[in-house]
Amino acid sequence: MEPRSKAYQQAAGALPARLRREALSLSASDQGRVEELRLRAGWPMTARLPEGEVPLDSPPVRPEELDQLVEIASRASVHAVLDQVRQGYLTVEGGHRIGLCGTAALRDGEIHTLRRLSSANLRIARQVMGVSAPVLDGLCPGGVLTDTLILSPPGLGKTTLLRDIIRRVSEGEGCRPRRVALADERGEVAALYHGIPQLEVGRRTDVVEGCPKAQGLMLLLRAMGPQVLAADEITAPEDVAALRTAAGCGVTLLATAHGADRTDLERRPVYRALLEERLFRKLVRIRPEGPGRAYTIEELS
Numbered sequence: 141m142e143p144r145s146k147a148y149q150q151a152a153g154a155l156p157a158r159l160r161r162e163a164l165s166l167s168a169s170d171q172g173r174v175e176e177l178r179l180r181a182g183w184p185m186t187a188r189l190p191e192g193e194v195p196l197d198s199p200p201v202r203p204e205e206l207d208q209l210v211e212i213a214s215r216a217s218v219h220a221v222l223d224q225v226r227q228g229y230l231t232v233e234g235g236h237r238i239g240l241c242g243t244a245a246l247r248d249g250e251i252h253t254l255r256r257l258s259s260a261n262l263r264i265a266r267q268v269m270g271v272s273a274p275v276l277d278g279l280c281p282g283g284v285l286t287d288t289l290i291l292s293p294p295g296l297g298k299t300t301l302l303r304d305i306i307r308r309v310s311e312g313e314g315c316r317p318r319r320v321a322l323a324d325e326r327g328e329v330a331a332l333y334h335g336i337p338q339l340e341v342g343r344r345t346d347v348v349e350g351c352p353k354a355q356g357l358m359l360l361l362r363a364m365g366p367q368v369l370a371a372d373e374i375t376a377p378e379d380v381a382a383l384r385t386a387a388g389c390g391v392t393l394l395a396t397a398h399g400a401d402r403t404d405l406e407r408r409p410v411y412r413a414l415l416e417e418r419l420f421r422k423l424v425r426i427r428p429e430g431p432g433r434a435y436t437i438e439e440l441s
Contacts, residue, residue, distance in 0.1 A: 144171070144172035144173075144266060145168050145171045145172045147234065147236075147264055147265060147266050148163075148171040148172065148174055148264055149164065149171065150233070150234045150236065151177070151232070151234065151236040151262055151264045151265070152164055152177070152262075154209065154212055154213050154232045154236065154238065154262065155177070155209060155212070155262070156205045156208040156209060156212065158205070159179065159185055159198075159201070159205060159209075162185060162196050162198045163177055163185070163187075163196075165196075166187065166196075170187070170189070173189050173190060174187045174188065174189060174264060175188045175189065175190070175263070175264060176188040176261055176262060176263050176264065177261075177262040177264075178193065178259070178260075178261055178262075179201045179205070179206060179209065179259060179260040179261075179262070180201060180258070180259040181200075181201055181202065181203045181206060181257070181258050181259065182200050182201070183195075183200050183201060184196055184197070184198045184199065184200055184201070185198055185201055203256070203257065203258075206242075206257035206258070206259070206260055207257060209238065209257075209260055210230065210238075210240070210257070213230045213232050213238055214230065227326070227350075228240050228241070229326070229327075231327050231331050231332070231333055231338070232333065233333050233338065234265060234331075234333075234338050235265035235330075235331030235333070235337075235338030235339045236262065236263060236264060236265045236331075237262075237263045237265065237327070237328065237331070238260055238261065238262050238263075239260065239261035239263065240257060240259075240260055241257065241258050241259045241260070242255055242256050242257035242258050242259075243255045243256045243258075265331060265338065265339060267300070267303065267304075267339055267340060268297070268300050268304065269304065269307075269340070270304065271297070271300055271301055271304045272301055272304040272305045272308055273314075274435050275301075275305075275424055275435050275437055276305065276308060276314045276315060277314065278422070278437040279305070279422055279424070279437065280314070280315040280316075283315050283316045284315065284316050284318075284392075285305075285309050285315055285316075285318060285368060285392055285394065286392065286421045286422055287387070287392055287393045287394070287419065287420045287421045287422065288305070288393070288394050288395075288420060288421070288422045288423075288424060289393075289395055289396070289397060289414065289420040289422070289423050289424070289440070290302055290305075290394075290395070290396040290397070290424045290426070291396070291397050291398075291399050291400075291401070291402075291404075291405065291423055291424065291425050291426070292398075292399070292400075292425065292426035292427065293398065293399070293400055294398060296426045296427070296428060296433060297426060297433055298372070298373075298396040298398075298426060299328055299329060299372055299396065301396075301424070301426065301435075302329060302370065302372055302394065302395075302396050303329050303330075303339060303340070303341060305394065306320050306322060306329070306341050306342060306345055306368075306370055306394070307340050307341050307342045307345075308342070309342070309368055309394075310341060310342020310343060310344040310345040311342045311343060311344070317344060318344065318367040318368045318392070319344050319345075319346070319364070319365065319366050319367045319368070320341070320342065320344060320345040320346070320366060320367070320368040320369075320370055320394075321345070321346045321347075321348075321360035321361070321364045321366030321368070321369050321370070322341060322345055322346070322347045322348070322360075322370045322371070323348060323349075323353045323356030323357045323359075323360060323369075323370070323371040324347050324348070324349040324356075324371075324372065325349065325350070325351065325352060325353045325356060325371075325372070325373075326349070326372075327349045327350065328372060329341065329347075329370075329372050330345070330347045330349070332347060332349055346360065346364045346366070348360055352378070353371045353372075353373075353374070353376075353379050353382070354376070354378035354379050354381065354382040356371070357369060357371060357379075357382040357383065357386060358382055358385070361382075361385070361386050361389060361391065366391055367391065367392060368391065368392045368393075368394055369383075369386045369391045369392070369393055369394070370393075370394040370395065371383075371394075371395045371396075372395070372396050373395075373396055373397065373398065374395050374396070374397050374410070374411075374414070375397075375398075375410065376410065377410055377413075379410075380410060380413050380414060380419075383395065383414070383419050384417060384419060387419050393419060393420060395420075397411055397414075399411065401425060402415075402423060402425075402438065415440065418440065420440050421439070421440055422437055422438070422439065422440060423437070423438040423439075423440050424436070424437055425437075425438065
């Protein structure tokens with residue numbers, strides 16, 4: 141079976157029986173192209189393809205089927221995944237991710253859980269092994285990874301590139317092997333399931349997920365003795381403060397950020413601090429090029 145179709149069929153296994161049959165009725169070629177399955181109460185399930193969202197020819201999703209989805213995904217132990225649910229998602233075997241929407245139940249001003257679910261988004265996890273090949277040599281002068289920031293607008297594969305660089309550095313593929321510590325706040329890079337990464341991040345990689353990046357970075361720095369410290373989507377001043385602390389401890393930094401180019405970074409206060417303090421030496425820009433992606437490496441210091 142083609143790997144992309146296999147990933148889709150594994151993800152579809154988290155769906156209630158009727159919806160699973162409908163998802164698997166797609167042709168093998170279409171299964172390999174689906175990026176997400178969207179379930180909205182009162183509307184037919186849809187598949188998001190590269191060209192857009194397409195409704196499946198099926199009856200509307202019932203509210204109870206959304207509840208069944210969570211039951212299946214949690215293996216009938218919703219209380220065991222409550223920390224994930226209150227953040228609006230679940231990770232299932234294979235690294236596939238289920239985003240959830242509904243009525244938030246608050247406790248002490250914080251989301252405690254989601255009730256009366258209204259929609260769900262099943263994102264198909266697929267790795268692109270070797271995607272970092274065009275840039276790795278340029279990021280590893282003398283065979284050692286340098287401080288690197290990956291930049292692109294949403295949806296162009298920042299996380300995919302980050303994951304593959306982590307994997308190759310951790311395994312010593314094309315560069316000197318290093319201990320990597322990953323702060324995976326939303327579980328999108330390694331996708332831990334029962335403590336085991338469902339996506340390949342390498343044998344020398346330690347992962348903490350489910351906590352704010354800044355806290356995760358500091359935990360890893362104190363506890364795991366990393367040589368490379370990685371995080372996805374730097375967004376807040378506290379993230380920058382944590383990276384600054386790590387840089388002062390001699391750790392190589394590897395992270396991603398949203399943006400179109402260096403000028404875009406410079407106009408935003410959070411990212412401008414990254415540049416002014418020279419926390420990163422290399423900038424990898426990702427941009428669309430035809431049906432694929434193009435990568436450009438720029439010197440930052």
